[in-house]
Amino acid sequence: MPDDALVQSPPTSFQPAPATVAPRGDPVAQQASIADFPVPLLLQQGTPMIKVSGKKQKRVIFRLDPDQGQIIWEGKKHRIIPIENIKELRTASDARYYRELYQLSQEYESRWLTIIYTLEGQYKTWHVIAPTRDVFQMWDVTLRKLYAVRKELTSGLGNVDLREAVWEKQYWKGADEKVCFEDVEMLCKRLNISPQREDLIRRFQQADIQRRGFLDFSDFRRFVKLLKTRPELDRLYKRLCASHSGKFTFEVFARFMRDHQKSTLTPDQLKHTFLRYATCTTEDDAPQPIQLPVDLILPTEKSDNKPPTADPTLSLDGFTSFLLSKDNAAFSDGDGDVHHDMTRPLSEYYISSSHNTYLVGHQLVGGSTIEGYIRALLHSCRSVELDIYDGDTEPVIYHGKTLTTKVQLREVCNAIAKYAFVVSPYPIIISAEVHCSVPQQEMMVAIMHEAFGDSLVSAPLEGRPRIEALPSPEQLKGRVLLKAKNLYVSETEGLQPKEITVDAESASTSTDASSTDNEIFTEIKQEIKQEIKQEVRKARNVFTRHRSSSAHRSPSSSPAPLPAKPAKVRMSMALVSLLVYTVGVKCRGLNKKEHYAPEHVFSLSEGTANKMSKQGGMLADLIKHNRTHLVRVYPKGTRLASTNYEPHRYWSAGAQLVAINWQTCDLGYMINHAMFQRNGRSGYVLKPLALRVPDKGLLNKRTKHFLDITVISAQQLPRPKDAHGREIIEKSAIDPYIEVSLHVPEWATAHPHDTPAPLATASPQHRHKSLSITSPATTVSYRTSTVKSNGFNPVWEESLSLPFTVAGDMRDLVFMRVAVKEDGEEDREPLAVYCVSLGSLQQGYRHLPLADAQASQYMFSTLFVQIGIRDA
Incomplete structure (x- = not known):
C-alpha cells in the first residue's frame, strides 16, 4: 500500500541508509552515488537457498538483477520480485513469527530472511534460509541498499540525476555493449512507444554521429535524450x-x-x-x-x-x-513535517483508523494475521481493531461466527508494541470487541500490560480523578489507549424500554427522542435487520459448504453445529481499569436529555451514519457532539468482500475514527490514504475550523468553485503486467487516456435548498463526450481523448473545468483523483493513479507522481498538468 508508497521499518528490523544525491552537473560525484554501488557477482550468478512456505521447504537458486531491480528464481514458472514492490524486509528475531509459525528450529534464525511485497494487488510473503551466515549477510546488505535507492525514487519528485542513473542502468547492459537499430526498436517496445519507423531511423542517425551503424554508451545517451524530447x-x-x-x-x-x-x-x-x-x-x-x-x-x-x-x-x-x-511538488503540506497544532483535544482530529485489522482478505473466510496490524501501523494508522475470543489457553483474535483463521492476542499485541511508533509518535487507539470469559479477560489485561508496559494508559494523566476534556495527541505521545464497551456504564445508564440495537459493535440507539427521531431509528432498525439477515444467510451457506466438504473428507464424522449464541458474561474490573479516555458506550440518541462524559465513545455502522447524515437536524446534532466526543464509524456487515465506503462523507459530519478495510485498495482506501499523507503522515489531521467551533454561520456557508485542469502530457507510463508482475512486452504500446474526478461530501444532501452546481465543462472540441456526473452530484468525472500507441510521452493538452461546492471553507474534504486508463480496457484497474485533497493541492504547472492501484509510486511515471482553482 503507498504510499508515500513505501513504508518505513522499525529500527530493530530495517533502517535503509539515506540515499545521497550527487550535485547536479558533477559526474564524478554522480558515479559515486549509491546507484552505482557494486552488487556481489555471486548474487548476480545465483545462490542456493531454502525457500519456506506453509506447504514445504525447497532448495531453490535465487539471483539478483541489480539493473532491472529484481529478485529472480525458477520454479514451475519464472518468478520475480521487483524491488520497488518490497514493503518491508525482516531478518532474524524480527521474522521469528513466521519461523515459529512454520515450526522450524531456532538454529535457522540467524540466516532467515522474510520479504513482504505486493504483486497484482495482493500482499505476499517470501521466506528463505541462507546456507551460511556470510551468504545471508550478503543478501541482507545488498537488498537494503537497492531498496534504499528505489525508496528514495518512490517518495515524490526530485533526485533527477539519481533517477536518470537508475534508468540508464535498467536499459543499458554494459560498457562494451553496442546497440544496433533492431535493439532500438525493441527498446521502444519496452518503453511503451510505437514511433513511426522513419522517425525512429532519423533519431538513430542523429545519435550515431560517427556513422558506425551502432550506438555506444555516449550515443545511447544522445538517442535517449532525443527520445525524451518534450515539445x-x-x-x-x-x-x-x-x-x-x-x-x-x-x-x-x-x-x-x-x-x-x-x-x-x-x-x-x-x-x-x-x-x-x-x-x-x-x-x-x-x-x-x-x-x-x-x-x-x-x-x-x-x-x-x-x-x-x-x-x-x-x-x-x-x-x-x-x-x-x-x-x-503538486502536494504541499508543510514539507513533510507535522505542522498542525497537536495540542487540541483528541476530538478535534481525524484519526487514521482500520476495520477488522487482523483480516487480510474476505470477511467470512479470510486469514487472520499480524500482517494486517504491521501494514496499517507502518502506513501511520493510529486506530486498530481487535475482536477477542476465548482460546484454548489464551485469548485469540478472529472474526466471530465465520471461517476466518485465528491469531493469538499475544502475537498481535507484541506486533503492535513493536511497530506502533515507528512512523508516528502519536497515540494508538486499540478498538477492542471483547467476547471472552472473565478469566481470559484477565489474561487479556495481563498480556497488554506485558506487551505495552508503561505506554498503556491505565489512569488519567497527572492523576486527575475527573476528566473535564479529552487530552491532546501531544499529551498522549507514545501511549496506547484501549477502547472497549464498559458494561457497567451501560447498565447504570437507566436505558429506556424502546432501546434498539443498531450495529454489531455494541453500539445502540434508543428511540426516546422526538417523533422525527423515532421514524429515523425505525428505518435504521429495519435496515440493520435486513443487513443482518443477509449476512447470516450468506454465512450459513459458507458453513454448509464447509460442513459438506468436511463430511466428504471424513464420512464417519458428524457435521459440527453452528456456534451457539454466547451467554452474556460479566466484565473484569481489571479490564475496566484500562478504559480511561476511550470508554465504549451505547448511543442513546443525540438529544438534550442525553449526557455523555468526554471519555464516552460510541460506534455507528455506515448505514446508521448514512441515515443520520440525511436529516439536517440530526446531522447538526452529530456535528455538535463530535466537537467534544470521539465517534467511530465502521463498514456495514454486508461488505463481505472487504470493500470500502468513501470516508469523507463521515469526516464531513465530524466523525474522527472512520474505519477502513486496509486490505482493499479501492476508491475509499485511496481517499483515506490521501487524507493521511497530510500533516507529516502522523495519522492525525486537525479537522476544519467549521467542525471545531460552534459557529453555525461558518458551517452553513456555501461557496461554489471550479477546478480548472489542463492535462498536458504524461511521461513513461507503466505497461500492463501479468499475474507474476512481469511487463507484457509482446503487446503493442498502450492507447492511454486520462480520467479526472472530483469527490465531494454530500453537502447538498443535508441542505436540500442548496442550489445544484453547474455541469462540468470541457474544451469545445471535446465537449461532446467524456462527462460523467453522479446523482446526487458529489462526483464529477471527465476523460480526455485517447493517444494512440504511445505510453512513453503522450501529449493531450486538453483543458476542463470541474465544478464543486464547499461548505464552511472545508476544501480539505474535497478530493481529486486522476486515473490513467487504457482505451478498450475500462473494466480493468487503472494503469496508474494519483489522489490528493484540494487542501494540499498546489496550483500551476505540476508533475503528478503516479502510483499503482495499491498507492505505491512508480519510479519514472508522471503526469504533467496545469491546475487552477477559481470561484464560480
Whole structure:
C-alpha cells in the first residue's frame, strides 16, 4: 500500500541508509552515488537457498538483477520480485513469527530472511534460509541498499540525476555493449512507444554521429535524450521568456512563480530556489552550474567558490529539472513535517483508523494475521481493531461466527508494541470487541500490560480523578489507549424500554427522542435487520459448504453445529481499569436529555451514519457532539468482500475514527490514504475550523468553485503486467487516456435548498463526450481523448473545468483523483493513479507522481498538468 508508497521499518528490523544525491552537473560525484554501488557477482550468478512456505521447504537458486531491480528464481514458472514492490524486509528475531509459525528450529534464525511485497494487488510473503551466515549477510546488505535507492525514487519528485542513473542502468547492459537499430526498436517496445519507423531511423542517425551503424554508451545517451524530447515544455519555456529576449532570467522566474504557480515564497526564497537550477554563461559561452551566493546559502550548505559575476539564467534543461523537482511538488503540506497544532483535544482530529485489522482478505473466510496490524501501523494508522475470543489457553483474535483463521492476542499485541511508533509518535487507539470469559479477560489485561508496559494508559494523566476534556495527541505521545464497551456504564445508564440495537459493535440507539427521531431509528432498525439477515444467510451457506466438504473428507464424522449464541458474561474490573479516555458506550440518541462524559465513545455502522447524515437536524446534532466526543464509524456487515465506503462523507459530519478495510485498495482506501499523507503522515489531521467551533454561520456557508485542469502530457507510463508482475512486452504500446474526478461530501444532501452546481465543462472540441456526473452530484468525472500507441510521452493538452461546492471553507474534504486508463480496457484497474485533497493541492504547472492501484509510486511515471482553482 503507498504510499508515500513505501513504508518505513522499525529500527530493530530495517533502517535503509539515506540515499545521497550527487550535485547536479558533477559526474564524478554522480558515479559515486549509491546507484552505482557494486552488487556481489555471486548474487548476480545465483545462490542456493531454502525457500519456506506453509506447504514445504525447497532448495531453490535465487539471483539478483541489480539493473532491472529484481529478485529472480525458477520454479514451475519464472518468478520475480521487483524491488520497488518490497514493503518491508525482516531478518532474524524480527521474522521469528513466521519461523515459529512454520515450526522450524531456532538454529535457522540467524540466516532467515522474510520479504513482504505486493504483486497484482495482493500482499505476499517470501521466506528463505541462507546456507551460511556470510551468504545471508550478503543478501541482507545488498537488498537494503537497492531498496534504499528505489525508496528514495518512490517518495515524490526530485533526485533527477539519481533517477536518470537508475534508468540508464535498467536499459543499458554494459560498457562494451553496442546497440544496433533492431535493439532500438525493441527498446521502444519496452518503453511503451510505437514511433513511426522513419522517425525512429532519423533519431538513430542523429545519435550515431560517427556513422558506425551502432550506438555506444555516449550515443545511447544522445538517442535517449532525443527520445525524451518534450515539445510541450519547449513551447512553455519559449512563451515565458519571450519578453526577455528569449532568456529565462530571475525576473521571468519570479513572475512565473507569482502568476502561474501562486507561490507565497519571499523574494529571497525565490532567489535561492532559482539559483539552484540556474546556469551562468562564462567568457567562452559554456554554461556552468551556479554556486549559491554566500548570503543565500542555507546553514547546512558550504561553498568555497566566489559568486558568479554574469547574470544567471535558466536553460530549458534547468527549467525542466525545476518542474520535476520537490521544489515544484503538486502536494504541499508543510514539507513533510507535522505542522498542525497537536495540542487540541483528541476530538478535534481525524484519526487514521482500520476495520477488522487482523483480516487480510474476505470477511467470512479470510486469514487472520499480524500482517494486517504491521501494514496499517507502518502506513501511520493510529486506530486498530481487535475482536477477542476465548482460546484454548489464551485469548485469540478472529472474526466471530465465520471461517476466518485465528491469531493469538499475544502475537498481535507484541506486533503492535513493536511497530506502533515507528512512523508516528502519536497515540494508538486499540478498538477492542471483547467476547471472552472473565478469566481470559484477565489474561487479556495481563498480556497488554506485558506487551505495552508503561505506554498503556491505565489512569488519567497527572492523576486527575475527573476528566473535564479529552487530552491532546501531544499529551498522549507514545501511549496506547484501549477502547472497549464498559458494561457497567451501560447498565447504570437507566436505558429506556424502546432501546434498539443498531450495529454489531455494541453500539445502540434508543428511540426516546422526538417523533422525527423515532421514524429515523425505525428505518435504521429495519435496515440493520435486513443487513443482518443477509449476512447470516450468506454465512450459513459458507458453513454448509464447509460442513459438506468436511463430511466428504471424513464420512464417519458428524457435521459440527453452528456456534451457539454466547451467554452474556460479566466484565473484569481489571479490564475496566484500562478504559480511561476511550470508554465504549451505547448511543442513546443525540438529544438534550442525553449526557455523555468526554471519555464516552460510541460506534455507528455506515448505514446508521448514512441515515443520520440525511436529516439536517440530526446531522447538526452529530456535528455538535463530535466537537467534544470521539465517534467511530465502521463498514456495514454486508461488505463481505472487504470493500470500502468513501470516508469523507463521515469526516464531513465530524466523525474522527472512520474505519477502513486496509486490505482493499479501492476508491475509499485511496481517499483515506490521501487524507493521511497530510500533516507529516502522523495519522492525525486537525479537522476544519467549521467542525471545531460552534459557529453555525461558518458551517452553513456555501461557496461554489471550479477546478480548472489542463492535462498536458504524461511521461513513461507503466505497461500492463501479468499475474507474476512481469511487463507484457509482446503487446503493442498502450492507447492511454486520462480520467479526472472530483469527490465531494454530500453537502447538498443535508441542505436540500442548496442550489445544484453547474455541469462540468470541457474544451469545445471535446465537449461532446467524456462527462460523467453522479446523482446526487458529489462526483464529477471527465476523460480526455485517447493517444494512440504511445505510453512513453503522450501529449493531450486538453483543458476542463470541474465544478464543486464547499461548505464552511472545508476544501480539505474535497478530493481529486486522476486515473490513467487504457482505451478498450475500462473494466480493468487503472494503469496508474494519483489522489490528493484540494487542501494540499498546489496550483500551476505540476508533475503528478503516479502510483499503482495499491498507492505505491512508480519510479519514472508522471503526469504533467496545469491546475487552477477559481470561484464560480
